[in-house]
Amino acid sequence: MNLPTPFRRRRQAVCAAIALAFLAAQSGYGHAESTYPDKPVRLVVAYAAGGLTDILARALAQGLSQRLGQPVVVENRSGAGGIIGTSMVAKAPADGYTLLLSTPAPITANIALYKNLPYDPRTDLRPVSDIAMARTVLAVNPSVPAKTVAELIAYGKKSPGKLRMGSWGPGTVPHTIQTYMAKTYGIDILHVPYKGESPMTTDLLAGQINVTVGTVTTLQPYFASGKLRPLAVTGPHRAKRLPNVPTFAEAGYADPAYQVVSPMTLLAPAKTPQAIVDRLGKEVSKLVNSEPLNAQIEGMGAEPIGNLPNQADATYKALLPVVLKLTADTGVTLD
Structure with a gap:
C-alpha cells in the first residue's frame, strides 16, 4: 500500500527510533556483562553461621574476591530449612550480584516436601559450579x-x-x-x-x-x-x-x-546472562582446583569438585529424580 509521504516519513522515523532503542539496550546489556563485576557481590547462605556451608562460603568468598577484583560478602539468611535464603536469591535481580551457596535439600528434596514452595529451583535458579561434596x-x-x-x-x-x-x-x-x-x-x-x-x-x-x-x-x-x-x-x-x-x-x-551424596552448589538467578555465569563458573573452577582452597576444602572433611556451569547443570538434572524419589518414599510432607 502506498502511503502519503508524511505518513511514510513518520513510520520510518518510528522504526528508526525503535531500532536505535534496541541497539542502545543491547549495547548497555553487553557493556554490563563486559564490566562485571563493578560492585560488591553478595553470597547468600541459607543457614546460620558456623556450619560447613557457612565455613565453605567464607573460604570461597575470600578467594573469589581476589579473582573478581570486587568484595564478595557472605550473608546468612537462615530459616525454614533453607527456604528463606533460597527464595531470596531466586527472586533477586538476575545480574550476577546475588548468588547462593546451597546444600542439596533446598534445591532438591524441598520440591517433594513442600506443595507451596515459594520458588522452583528448576526454573528460578541455575547452577554455576558444584563446589564440594560434603560427607x-x-x-x-x-x-x-x-x-x-x-x-x-x-x-x-x-x-x-x-x-x-x-x-x-x-x-x-x-x-x-x-x-x-x-x-x-x-x-x-x-x-x-x-x-x-x-x-x-x-x-x-x-x-x-x-x-x-x-x-x-x-x-x-x-x-x-x-x-x-x-x-x-x-x-x-x-x-x-x-x-x-x-x-x-x-x-x-x-x-x-x-548411599546418596550430593554436592554443595553455587547458584545464580535463572535469567542471569550466560556471559556472567560463564565468567563466574570459570573463576570458581580455577579457584576450587587451586592448591590453597583445594587443600582447605579437604581439611574441612569435604571433597573438592569445582566444575563448570554445564557440568553442574548436568549433575543437578541427574541427581534430582533420585532425591525426589527417596524423599517421596518417606511419605513426609511439610505443608
Whole structure:
C-alpha cells in the first residue's frame, strides 16, 4: 500500500527510533556483562553461621574476591530449612550480584516436601559450579549405648522416644534419614530441626539431642576426645577424614537412602546472562582446583569438585529424580 509521504516519513522515523532503542539496550546489556563485576557481590547462605556451608562460603568468598577484583560478602539468611535464603536469591535481580551457596535439600528434596514452595529451583535458579561434596556421618552423644548402626536401631526399638535426632532444617540429610529409619525399622525417633548445623551440634554435645547425621567437617573434632561417637558415614566409600569409620553399606545397611551424596552448589538467578555465569563458573573452577582452597576444602572433611556451569547443570538434572524419589518414599510432607 502506498502511503502519503508524511505518513511514510513518520513510520520510518518510528522504526528508526525503535531500532536505535534496541541497539542502545543491547549495547548497555553487553557493556554490563563486559564490566562485571563493578560492585560488591553478595553470597547468600541459607543457614546460620558456623556450619560447613557457612565455613565453605567464607573460604570461597575470600578467594573469589581476589579473582573478581570486587568484595564478595557472605550473608546468612537462615530459616525454614533453607527456604528463606533460597527464595531470596531466586527472586533477586538476575545480574550476577546475588548468588547462593546451597546444600542439596533446598534445591532438591524441598520440591517433594513442600506443595507451596515459594520458588522452583528448576526454573528460578541455575547452577554455576558444584563446589564440594560434603560427607556426612551418623553420630551419637555418648549417653546413647550404641557403637554400631545395628545397636542404635536395637536401642531405638527397645527404648521408644529416647532418640532425638537433630537436623539443620526440614528436608536435610539428617531429617530424611531420621524419617527413613523410623519408617523402615519401626522405631520412634523425634526430629528436632535447627536453623543451622552449629546450634544443632551445640545441643548434641550438651545432650539436648542425642543423635544426628552431620557433616564430617563439623563433628570430626569431637570424635577423638570422645565427646561424640561416629557410627557410619553415608555414601559409597569411606570419608578421607574418617578412615576408620565404616560406610552404612559396610555396616550392613546398603539401602539407597544411605548411599546418596550430593554436592554443595553455587547458584545464580535463572535469567542471569550466560556471559556472567560463564565468567563466574570459570573463576570458581580455577579457584576450587587451586592448591590453597583445594587443600582447605579437604581439611574441612569435604571433597573438592569445582566444575563448570554445564557440568553442574548436568549433575543437578541427574541427581534430582533420585532425591525426589527417596524423599517421596518417606511419605513426609511439610505443608
